[in-house]
Amino acid sequence: MDSNIIEGRNPVIEALKSGREIDKILVTKGNKEGSIKKIIGMAKEKKILIQYVERNKLDQISTANSHQGVIAYVAAYKYYEVEEILESAKNSGEDVLLMILDEITDPHNLGSVIRTVNAAGGHGVIIPKRRSVGLTATVAKTSAGAIEYVPVAKVTNLARTIDYLKNQGVWVVGADMDGENVHYDSNLTGNVAIVIGSEGKGISRLIKEKCDFLVRLPMKGQVSSLNASVAASILMYEALRQRESK
Incomplete structure (x- = not known):
């Protein structure tokens, strides 16, 4: 399993809430409803890069087959100012x-x-x-x-x-x-x-x-x-x- 990705809506929301260092978030194109809309809003607020991709791209990256249209890439280490x-x-x-x-x-x-x-x-x-x-x-x-x-x-x-x-x-x-x-x-x-x-x-x-x-x-x-x-x-x-x- 890739330790640098977080899959699924709730896990990504929790990562955003916790202040975890996130490099970028991939979201399926056209998917802006419900909790995905919440994720996009939180990410924009924290100035985290959002990339809109085809669903099959997420399918390829997913290791747990439970991405629910969103995958976050998290940093292995802390960034500094x-x-x-x-x-x-x-x-x-x-x-x-x-x-x-x-x-x-x-x-x-x-x-x-x-x-x-x-x-x-x-x-x-x-x-x-x-x-x-x-x-x-x-x-x-x-x-x-x-x-x-x-x-x-x-x-x-x-x-x-x-x-x-x-x-x-x-x-x-x-x-x-x-x-x-x-x-x-x-x-x-x-x-x-x-x-x-x-x-x-x-x-x-x-x-x-x-x-x-x-x-x-x-x-x-x-x-x-x-x-x-x-x-x-x-x-x-x-x-x-x-x-x-x-």
């Missing part, structure tokens, strides 16, 4: 080092990034609510325990969050093949948040425009990009190297 992560970083007496992931949907990539952030002394990871994998059991397993130590924030509006970070004195650096400088020729010391985009599309246009500057990783072979978690590792460790050598 961005403010909490910044506060914790400042209390450590270290310069802030964050990783922002723009539309990373592979749980193995998210888990690997969380593991690297912990190993390289980073303070947290920020992901968007939409078009992003959440804190699933697969993410937790891939992180090799690092998920217990690295706070993850899930935000409604990534662009607005970047504006907030900049107002808090954090430099936002995007990884992009069109970056002006190679990563090791760029200053990654001080309060820094590194942005990694999805493997297919890279960083979205709006988020790219929000970055203070872009850096590129030198590519000598035939392929034009690296796996997202590998790129994140290279940049996190370059930031660590620069900080250690100061």
